[in-house]
Amino acid sequence: MLARGGLYNRVFIATSDPITMTAQLISGTRLSQQLREEVAHRAAALTARGNQPGLAVILVGEDPASQVYVRNKVKACADAGFHSLLEKYDASLPEADLLARIDALNNDPAIHGILVQMPLPKHIDPTKVIDAISTVKDVDGFSVQSAGELMAGLPGFRPCTPFGCMKMIESTGVPIKGKHAVVIGRSNTVGKPMAILLLQANATVTICHSSTPDLAYHTRQADIVVAAVGKRNTLTADMVKPGAIVIDVGMNRDDDGKLCGDVDFNGVSDVAGWITPVPGGVGPMTITMLLVNTLESAERN
Numbered sequence: 001m002l003a004r005g006g007l008y009n010r011v012f013i014a015t016s017d018p019i020t021m022t023a024q025l026i027s028g029t030r031l032s033q034q035l036r037e038e039v040a041h042r043a044a045a046l047t048a049r050g051n052q053p054g055l056a057v058i059l060v061g062e063d064p065a066s067q068v069y070v071r072n073k074v075k076a077c078a079d080a081g082f083h084s085l086l087e088k089y090d091a092s093l094p095e096a097d098l099l100a101r102i103d104a105l106n107n108d109p110a111i112h113g114i115l116v117q118m119p120l121p122k123h124i125d126p127t128k129v130i131d132a133i134s135t136v137k138d139v140d141g142f143s144v145q146s147a148g149e150l151m152a153g154l155p156g157f158r159p160c161t162p163f164g165c166m167k168m169i170e171s172t173g174v175p176i177k178g179k180h181a182v183v184i185g186r187s188n189t190v191g192k193p194m195a196i197l198l199l200q201a202n203a204t205v206t207i208c209h210s211s212t213p214d215l216a217y218h219t220r221q222a223d224i225v226v227a228a229v230g231k232r233n234t235l236t237a238d239m240v241k242p243g244a245i246v247i248d249v250g251m252n253r254d255d256d257g258k259l260c261g262d263v264d265f266n267g268v269s270d271v272a273g274w275i276t277p278v279p280g281g282v283g284p285m286t287i288t289m290l291l292v293n294t295l296e297s298a299e300r301n
């Protein structure tokens, strides 16, 4: 039984032990609300100057989860006062047609951000598609150019999920500088950029992955753990240093079909200092940071 409320409300867990340590909840929903209000104010100022932020969202195929995400992105745009275009294509869309569409959007002055929802159907090369998006409109931050800018510490768009995770860590008020951070997962869209962002914030960073022999050895030393594996119960209470900040990027289903992350939330809440929930944690922040990137693209314009 969980009682949740504010950004940093304690996570109360009904157990037989009344003095178990309880982590503070980092609510992505609440933090998103605050950030989206700021985004909407800045968007209104830009719109008043004749430069309304505009986002193009492209969905190829009928993946049910992707349909929900693109709908949520379009709604978030409307709520923030952005102009948005949702383009939906049949799964059989030829790659060349998609590239031609991106080319047209690259040259559309009303569009400041372009995103192609992932995953794409098998016959389409995601790298080719992402790299076709103009760097100045790559608000997902997935292109090779954007990855290079991140690596080099140059200005550019940061991938939305790790960017959101950084905002969540920062929201705790705990300085990242000098902390030991462990990132579990090495994907190009989450694990690797997450590690670089933490490094740029002066954390000492360890990246763990499926071939790491003793994951718990590393996580037990971590002040910050980011779990981005895609496997539930990857991080359990015995693997966490007391007081640590735990960020859960996972989106999995439990045996009852309920959405859950990579972290054993109930168990880890007894040990960690801060923890993100699933749902209501990193997911909403991913969409919020997309708005932030699109707004910044329009402001640069």
Ligand SMILES: Nc1nc2c(c(=O)[nH]1)N[C@@H](CN(C=O)c1ccc(C(=O)N[C@@H](CCC(=O)O)C(=O)O)cc1)CN2
Pocket: 069, 115, 116, 117, 118, 119, 140, 160, 161, 251, 259, 278, 279, 280, 281, 282, 283, 284, 285, 286, 287
């Ligand atoms: N072009 C992109 N494709 C994909 C991205 C991305 O950032 N850019 N990320 C994911 C999907 N994604 C956004 O696109 C995304 C996933 C989940 C959520 C979210 O808010 N989840 C909710 C729960 C939703 C549910 O009930 O099913 C939550 O965690 O609270 C937002 C965005 C892959 N593709």
